[in-house]
Amino acid sequence: MSVTFGEDDLTELAAETAGRLAAEGVPQALASGDSRLWGPEAQAEAAVRLGWLNLPHTSRELLPEIDALVRRARAEGLDHVVLAGMGGSSLAPEVITASDDVPLTVLDTTDPGQVRRALSDRLESTILVVASKSGGTVETDSHRRIYEKAFRDAGIDPASRIVVVTDPGSPLEQTAREAGYQVFLADPNVGGRYSALTAFGLVPSALAGADVERLLDDAAEVLPLLSRTEGNPGLDLGAALGAAAAAGRDKLVIEDGLSEINGLPDWIEQLVAESTGKSGKGILPVVGADPGDAEDELLAGIDTDGVVTVAGPLGAQFLVWEYATAVAGRVLGIDPFNQPNVSESKENTAALLDRAELPVGTPLLVDGPVEVYGELPGDGEAKDLSDVFTRLLEAIPSDGYLAVMAYLDREAAFDAPYAEGASFEEMTDVWSGADAATLRGMLAIRTDRPVTFGWGPRFLHSTGQYHKGGPQNGAFLQITGAVENDLEVPGKPYTLGRLQLAQALGDLGALAGRGRPVVRLHLTDRVAGVARLLAAAREV
Structure with a gap:
């Protein structure tokens, strides 16, 4: 298991921070499960959250x-x-x-x-x-x-x-x-x-x-290293993440390229975002994106070259990233084990489900199969969906980001028809053209700020904490869709479709209450709606 750095400045910053942490006895204290490492306010929570070390x-x-x-x-x-x-x-x-x-x-x-x-x-x-x-x-x-x-x-x-x-x-x-x-x-x-x-x-x-x-076995092999002051991959990674974020590089772009480990960035996204995104601070993981030129980005590669490269088998990766996140929490001065804002959207959802009708509101604009809800940034009325995208992109602060959050079927794109005898590349093109997640990349090339994508409600258990508890510099684009074939939840007074929409509206309220730009796009026809979203993005 190894953590290496590709920039001299980061190497120096990480070494200085790791040295200070070592002098404070952090590696030994963390490896032994010392709950005092994050301050007196965090001690009670930490005391019942360190079992992962064993x-x-x-x-x-x-x-x-x-x-x-x-x-x-x-x-x-x-x-x-x-x-x-x-x-x-x-x-x-x-x-x-x-x-x-x-x-x-x-x-x-x-x-x-x-x-x-x-x-x-x-x-x-x-x-x-x-x-x-x-x-x-x-x-x-x-x-x-x-x-x-x-x-x-x-x-x-x-x-x-x-x-x-x-x-x-x-x-x-x-x-x-x-x-x-x-x-x-x-x-x-x-x-x-x-x-x-x-x-x-x-x-x-x-x-x-x-x-x-x-x-x-792989986790057990790396475990003895985590009490060391030198040659400790968890300490080195945590020092780099925390110190870089404290210095302004708080957007963590994670790549897994040609790694044999498949999909680890999605797991890291939850670990890092939910652990650090609170008290107006945090590290924002950006997954599935090409690194940009923004000064606040830090590129981490999983078994592939990055400004930070983390190499090793999956079991060891799990343990080292957990350890590093706990260390980064200490560097940033936050409790890495609580999630104070996660319950907010849950409570909003429960309150909405108690209502006879969900408060969907009146659309500001209808562009074909897409209805636009919310308060648009900028002056005057938007003329079409492309204008909506343009205004949201322009509303991202210079140190901020855009989050796209889709409450849809994340496997629906695979239902898109393709020609008989199509090659895998041709099938991939068809699937991409029917996938709401494609919107992230299309918007990302039209801004120099990071763009994230999350499937709802999945992301509520991940980046949802960061969006509400971290730095308030996000702009938010929420996508919902009409339900044609709903599903009853036995023993409950709601269907899945009603629950899904209530979750979206509940989180929308939590975000809007913080004064950040947030727009909801509702697809009255999901297939045609996704196609319109992607077409409008091309026009930006």
Whole structure:
């Protein structure tokens, strides 16, 4: 495992900061789980959030039970593994299985279309992992209820198909045990975004076919380095991230290029954004973007050249990035283990769901299949969607960013028709032309500021904390879509479509209340709407 630097100035800054931290005894104190490192206000939270430092050893206790579950699933022909989880409960398994090239269907959405797609795929051979640390995550609870009904309607006993991962004493543990589901309890002294090597990361990944014992082996190999004052990759990385951000380079562009690790930047995005984005401070991860020339950007490469290059196997990467994020928190003077603004959008959503009608408002502008809501920056009325994009880009502060947040089906683009006999490159072009995520890159080339993209509500458990708690220099573009084939949530007075829109409006209110530019685009026809978004972006 290695961390190297490609700039002399950063090398010097990181070395100076790491030396100061070493002189303060930080490496040894952190490795031993000292909760005082982030100040007296953070100590109580830190005292119950440092269990991740021991996971390379303690999580081995789970392996025999996990192996037994895997053998049972294989014997019963359950080869379609579905994971219902949000944030830390889904991002690590997604990286682990993608890197091991084994299939895992991840449900971290409230989009009815995306959930219906999973339901219609081999239900007869599906095993569902329901993962929630709190046991009360509304998205995951909805998925569990929907799958329970689907299994029963198909004549399948849900107890034979549902596995639960949660913290001891959570409401989900009680519900699961009453229903006869197999339950894996995670370490309660590990926060969600630090839980890659707990049952949350290991259970679904092993079911899908990943080698989770190797993950623990790789993490255990790097663990002794994390108490050192020199040759400590976690200290070096954390010192660089924290010191660079404190000096103004607080936009972390993460690339994984040709790395054999697949998708790690998405996991790092949550870890770093949710851990550091608070008290008006923070490091903003930028994923899927080419590095720009902005002075506040810092390029990190995963096994590929960057201003900071982090090389090593996945299990070690998990542990080193966690350690580095905790160190960066100390450098920045924040508590890396709390998330004070995450509940705000959740509370807004709950309040909206109690209303008879959701307050969608009146559109300012209609451009074909796209309705525009909100308060546009700039003077006068916008004439079309291109003008909306132009005004948002112009409203980004000189030290700010644009966040695109899409409450849509993130797999819908793969439904786009292509010509028979099309090459893979031609199919990729078709998919890209039908993907809302393509908008990020199209807007990014029209500004010198970073542009991020998040699928809602997935990003609420990730960059959502940064958007509300970090530096208030963002501009926000939210995308919602009409629902044609909604899905009831059994036992609840709402559908998935209503929940999805309530989540979008709830977060919209939280962002607008901070006085930042925020615009909602509603696609009255999703396919035509995405096409119009991309066409309008070309006209900017």
